[in-house]
Amino acid sequence: MGVESTVDAEAPLEAEVRAAYLDGVATDVALGDRARELFTAAGLSDVRTRRYHHEKRVEPPYDEGDLQDAARKASGAGLADHETELRRALGDEGYDDVRRRWREMGREVVRAMQEERYRRVELVPFDVTVGRVPAATGNGSEDGAGPPNRSPGEN
Numbered sequence: 734m735g736v737e738s739t740v741d742a743e744a745p746l747e748a749e750v751r752a753a754y755l756d757g758v759a760t761d762v763a764l765g766d767r768a769r770e771l772f773t774a775a776g777l778s779d780v781r782t783r784r785y786h787h788e789k790r791v792e793p794p795y796d797e798g799d800l801q802d803a804a805r806k807a808s809g810a811g812l813a814d815h816e817t818e819l820r821r822a823l824g825d826e827g828y829d830d831v832r833r834r835w836r837e838m839g840r841e842v843v844r845a846m847q848e849e850r851y852r853r854v855e856l857v858p859f860d861v862t863v864g865r866v867p868a869a870t871g872n873g874s875e876d877g878a879g880p881p882n883r884s885p886g887e888n
Contacts, residue, residue, distance in 0.1 A: 738853045740845055742838040750831060754815055757822030768862040777864030784860050791853040795846055803846055806839025 734751065736744040755762065764771075772780045791799050805811040809832050812819065820828045845851035 734858065735856045736853065739851055740838060740841045740853075742834070743842065743853065746831075746834060746838055750812065750819065750835065753822040753827075753831070754818050757815075757818035757820070759818075759821075765860075768860065772862055772864045776867060778867060780862065780864040782860050782862040784858055787857045787859065789855040789857070791851065793849040793851075795851075800846070803839065803842045803851075807836060807843050808839070809836045811835075 736747050738744050769780050769782055791802075795803075802811075812832050812835050816828065819831065823831060842851055
């Protein structure tokens with residue numbers, strides 16, 4: 734994931750918080766490179782993965798969602814949603830420090846939006862993995878992949 738922002742502190746602070754969240758979460762939240770292996774182990778064939786990128790832009794004119802996001806940054810509410818995971822990774826003092834810096838950055842975002850000089854681009858890569866289920870046998874179809882062959886009028 735990549736972030737570019739006209740607020741200098743935003744991109745590095747988001748990267749720091751994202752890394753802390755991943756360290757503090759109690760489960761592996763990223764399937765990642767294991768998807769192909771798991772699909773193959775499940776018996777799928779012709780397994781392929783393709784990477785896509787979703788781009789989210791924030792620029793004037795700002796919509797209501799953009800304004801709400803900025804307010805959540807300035808208040809620290811966005812971090813509070815993941816406080817447990819972040820405290821687990823950062824400790825109490827580390828969390829308090831990140832929250833202070835996050836709110837400071839959020840206030841700068843709000844100021845920049847008020848002056849219509851805030852721009853942000855977030856590029857989120859995501860992978861789609863697909864595979865073929867092996868053809869079933871004994872269902873009456875010629876290739877084993879479709880419905881049984883029936884004569885007209887048969888149920």
